[in-house]
Amino acid sequence: MKDKQLITQLLDEKSRESGFRVLVEKYQQRIYWHVRKMVIDHDDADDLVQDIFVKIYSNIGKFRADAQLYTWIYRIATNECLTFLNKKKRRFLFLSSDNEELVDKLTSSDFISGDEVEMKLQKAILTLPDKQRLIFNMKYYDEMKYEDISSITDTSVGALKASYHHAVKKIEQFVRL
Amino acid sequence: MEDKNTNKNIYKVPEGYFDQLPDKIIARVEAQKSNKKIRPLYAVVSAVAASLLILAMVIFNDTSQPVSAEELLSTVSTADLIDYLAESDINTEDIINEVDWTENNFEFDELDYIENNMTEEDLDQIMGDFDPDLELI
Structure with a gap:
C-alpha cells in the first residue's frame, strides 16, 4: 500500500486500526x-520499537496529511532513541563515560556476530556523539537522501554533509589505529 | 534475519521476531487505550505529590511532624503543579519507579479534587510534553 493511501486510512478513525497494522508491518524492520x-x-x-509505535498511534491524529509519513515516523523514532540514550x-554517569556501556554490549549481547574488522568498525562508530552517529547511520546504512535526513533532524543539508564528512574521517582514524 | 545491507550489518534478531512484533505492538496499543480510560492524570498528579512529599521529608527532616501528601499539596497550587510538569524533564514512569509505594500510604481525596478541576486547556498543556514534533538538533 502506498503511503498516501495509508495516510487516508490512518486519519479516518473508522479505518485507523487496520491502517495502523499495515503501517507497523510496513515500517517495523526499518525502524527496528x-x-x-x-x-x-x-x-x-x-x-x-514498541514504545515508538505506541507513540505513533497516540499521535497519528496530529499528523499533517501533506507531510511525508516516512520522515514523520523516523523523526519520532530518532527522538525516542536520543531520549533513551x-x-x-x-x-550511569558515575559508572562509565561516552558510549562505554554500548561498547560492552557490542561484545557481550546476544544476536551480534561480526568478524574483527566489522567489530572494529562498530566500535569506531560508537566513538561518535549520538547525534552524529544517527546521521552517519542514516546516510551510510539506510542510504537516505540528505534532504530526508534534514526533515527528520531539522538540520540543514550543509550541516549534515559536514557532520557526515567529519564522522567518516573520525571513523577512518579510529580504524587505522 | 538481517538488515537489507547484509554485508554491513552485524546485528541479528531472534527467528520469527518480525512475524510476532506487530501483534506485540497492537497489544500494547490496546492496553494503552484501556489505561487511558482509567484517568491517566491521576497517576501523574499522584506521582508528583509523592515526589514533593519525599522532597519535603528530606529538606525538613522533622520526624515529630510528619507531612502528609494532602498537607503538602495544599501549599501547591494546581497551576504550579502543571507548570512544574510542563517545565521538568520528569515523566510518570520515572517518578513511579523511584517511589517505594509500600512505605507511603497516601490518601488521594485531595488529588481527586484537583483532577476534577483540570480544564481541557490544562490537559493540553501537560500533554504538550508528549508532542512528537520536538526539536531534535
Missing part, C-alpha cells in the same frame, strides 16, 4: 534497524 544500531542491544531495541547516560 534504525533503533538497533543506536542502542546495540536487541532487548533495548525491542522495547524502544540520554536517560541511560544520566543514570
Whole structure:
C-alpha cells in the first residue's frame, strides 16, 4: 500500500486500526534497524520499537496529511532513541563515560556476530556523539537522501554533509589505529 | 534475519521476531487505550505529590511532624503543579519507579479534587510534553 493511501486510512478513525497494522508491518524492520544500531542491544531495541509505535498511534491524529509519513515516523523514532540514550547516560554517569556501556554490549549481547574488522568498525562508530552517529547511520546504512535526513533532524543539508564528512574521517582514524 | 545491507550489518534478531512484533505492538496499543480510560492524570498528579512529599521529608527532616501528601499539596497550587510538569524533564514512569509505594500510604481525596478541576486547556498543556514534533538538533 502506498503511503498516501495509508495516510487516508490512518486519519479516518473508522479505518485507523487496520491502517495502523499495515503501517507497523510496513515500517517495523526499518525502524527496528534504525533503533538497533543506536542502542546495540536487541532487548533495548525491542522495547524502544514498541514504545515508538505506541507513540505513533497516540499521535497519528496530529499528523499533517501533506507531510511525508516516512520522515514523520523516523523523526519520532530518532527522538525516542536520543531520549533513551540520554536517560541511560544520566543514570550511569558515575559508572562509565561516552558510549562505554554500548561498547560492552557490542561484545557481550546476544544476536551480534561480526568478524574483527566489522567489530572494529562498530566500535569506531560508537566513538561518535549520538547525534552524529544517527546521521552517519542514516546516510551510510539506510542510504537516505540528505534532504530526508534534514526533515527528520531539522538540520540543514550543509550541516549534515559536514557532520557526515567529519564522522567518516573520525571513523577512518579510529580504524587505522 | 538481517538488515537489507547484509554485508554491513552485524546485528541479528531472534527467528520469527518480525512475524510476532506487530501483534506485540497492537497489544500494547490496546492496553494503552484501556489505561487511558482509567484517568491517566491521576497517576501523574499522584506521582508528583509523592515526589514533593519525599522532597519535603528530606529538606525538613522533622520526624515529630510528619507531612502528609494532602498537607503538602495544599501549599501547591494546581497551576504550579502543571507548570512544574510542563517545565521538568520528569515523566510518570520515572517518578513511579523511584517511589517505594509500600512505605507511603497516601490518601488521594485531595488529588481527586484537583483532577476534577483540570480544564481541557490544562490537559493540553501537560500533554504538550508528549508532542512528537520536538526539536531534535
